[in-house]
Amino acid sequence: MSLNCLPGMETSAISVLKRAVELDQSSRFQESLVCYQEGIQLLLDVLKAVKDDSKKVHYREKIKGYMDRAEQIKDHLNKVKEEGKYHEQIKITEDATGFSYETLFKPYIKEGLAEVWVEDPYIRHVHQLYNFLRFCEMLLKAKCNVKKIHLLTSQDEDSSSQQVSALAEIKQSLQTQNVCLDIKYSSTIHDREIRFDNGWIIKIGRGLDYFKKPKGRFSIGYCDYDLRQCHETTVDVFHTKHTKNM
Template sequence: MTQNLAAGMETSAISVLKRAVELDHGGRFQESLVCYQEGIQLLMDVLKAVKDDSKRGHFREKIKGYMDRAEQIKVHVNQLKEDGKYHEQIRISEDATGYSYEALFKPYMSGLLTEVWVQDPYIRHTHQLYNFLRFCEMLLKASCKVKTIHLLTSQDEADNRQQGDALAELTESLSALGLTLDLQYSSTIHDREIRFDNGWIIKIGRGLDYFKRPKGRFSIGYCDYDLRQCQETNVDIFHTKHTKIL
């Protein structure tokens, strides 16, 4: 590993760990834990490349400090889960970016995740159907092994043909990849929430539809949701030892 590459990794580690500390101070413990773990791994890779003993000692000290804090957070989070008291809130401000589905859900998608329940009455119009498609794609790309996705939504009373055709096509596409989409309709649901069978519950005020319409098909953010501006909304995260079926 060249010196320049090691320096670049150190810069990346500093950036990730700075974000970890910010999340930690903001009470977003599960997210901070993921960042601490990523940052620590980067620092360990840098340590392997450094030959100077004084620098190696400096990095070992830093790694130990971050590892100790990560372990404290893990114990704290596990205790909150055990007591059924885990709750954190993410406030997405108007025009904020960096809140793609991958960024938002990654901290809660452990390798134990196999089943997902989505309750969202507004998976009807074209952009909403694409949102759900992107959510499914995000699950497919994750390290977990999701086998079943349950969707409870409402039918488009004005024109349910497009909605029905789109969800039928998605069901077939997922099936070809070994995933089952269990689709159900309700005319009375209003609340929006997503449940993972590893115990996490994510409630988004606007459901999956918290992104603003892009200015054009060739505008930044049209394809990459991390660059897409958001509408203001709150995200509440809870944990339960017994995930109930919606």
């Protein structure tokens, strides 16, 4: 590995681990664990590239400290999951950025994830249908093996044909990726939640529709949702051993 890459690797490691500590201090343990693990791997790569013995000692000590903390968090998470007491709350403030679906859901998506349930009454209008499509795309790109997605939503009385047509197109497109989309409608649905078959339950106050409309088609944030401003909302995360079907 070229020594020219070392400063960039060190900067990346420091940035990720700084974020891990911030999340840790905010009691967002699942997210902090993911950042600790990524940061530790980056530091291990730095350690391999460093030639100076004193720096090697420094990085080994840092890595040990972060690994010890990551292990403590892992033990804590396993304990509260086992007891069914896991609850984490994330507050998205008005105009906040950095909350794309990839960023928000990443800590809860694991390799064994195969089935997902989406309960959201507002997958009806064009931008909401695009939100759902982006969510599906996120799952396809993630390090998991999703085979089935369940959607429970309400039917748009004013433009039901557009909604039905769009969801049918998404379903057909997912089939080309070997993913089955099961669509059901309910006239009484109110709650919004997303459940993964690995036990994670994510309840977003505004459902998937928490992004603000961009100022224009050529405005920053139009394509990259990490740069898109958000409406204020609260995300509650729970974990249960058994994720029941809708």
